[in-house]
Amino acid sequence: RDFQMVTPSASFSAALVVEDFPSLERDDKMEMPPDKHREVFDLAQCGARAFRERRFDEAISFYSKAHNLRSGDPIILSNRSSAFCLISQVLRERSAADSEYQPLNGLDPTTHAELALKDAEKVVTTHGNSPRPYLLKAYALILLERYQEARESLLAGLQVDPLSHILQTCLSDLDRSTNAAARARCPRLDRTDDFECTLCFKLLFEPVTTPCGHTFCRSCLHQAMDHGELSKY
Structure with a gap:
């Protein structure tokens, strides 16, 4: 790539912490039969354990099975989104050598x-x-x-919780990173001989081009003509 890629700052780590699914005793709403709740709870617990051990593929598998039993649950979806995010970042940061000798399926x-975005949305x-x-x-x-969409998401969250x-x-970190990346993309005008006066060897000032194609500072050209120094050019 010819530009600097922005990566999520460490501040985002709070979003990637696994949230435990409530046990039957802690579930005040009792929206599922006890047997089904225990099955979902066990799957979510296995997913959390795999996540904390950085076995993200396994965590996603457990959370997906739990989601099939309890579709739309925010804890399950958020945890699965976190696992998808971390796999994506791990893959992005792997070196070419790691990718060749330790391939990830x-x-x-x-x-x-x-997929992480879909769950989060x-x-x-x-x-x-x-x-x-x-x-x-x-x-x-x-x-x-x-x-820009990431920034809009953070702003939307601040509308819900302005004191967060x-x-x-995270918004401040993102703005800082994107501004730095934008500055890195701006081309710099490097000084070359094309912009240098061959008489004073400085950056051209009020350049004048002679019929033979040479360019000098106007003042340098006048001084050289007065002293007859242009014959060598």
Whole structure:
């Protein structure tokens, strides 16, 4: 690539912490039969364990099975989104040597980020009353290099929770990173001989080009003509 890629800052780590699925005793709503709740709980626990051990593929598998039993659950979707994000980032940061000798099976980093975004957007739509889904959505969008949309996600989260320190910090970090990347992309005008007067050896000032194609500072040219120094050019 010919530009600097922006990566999620360490501030986003709060969004990637696994949230535990409530046990039967802690579930006040009791929206599932006890047997089904225990099955979902066990799958979510296995997913959390795999996640914390950085076995993200396994974590996604467990969370997907739990999601099949309890579709749309914000904890399951958020945790799966986190796992997709981290796999995407790991794949992006792997060296060419690691990719060759320790190949990873599965999807490419862009597809993982797209799946993370899809899960995060579902949670924003149905349970967008806390900072975490907005952070996850922004994280996935940064991995997809959609920085303006990531910024908009953080701003949307601040509308829900204007005092959220983590959202404010992530927004500040993102702005700083994108501004630095933009400056890195701006071409610099390097000084070359094309912009140098061959009489004073400085940057051309009020350049004048002679019929033979040479360019000098106007004042240098006049001085050289007065002293008859142009014959060598």
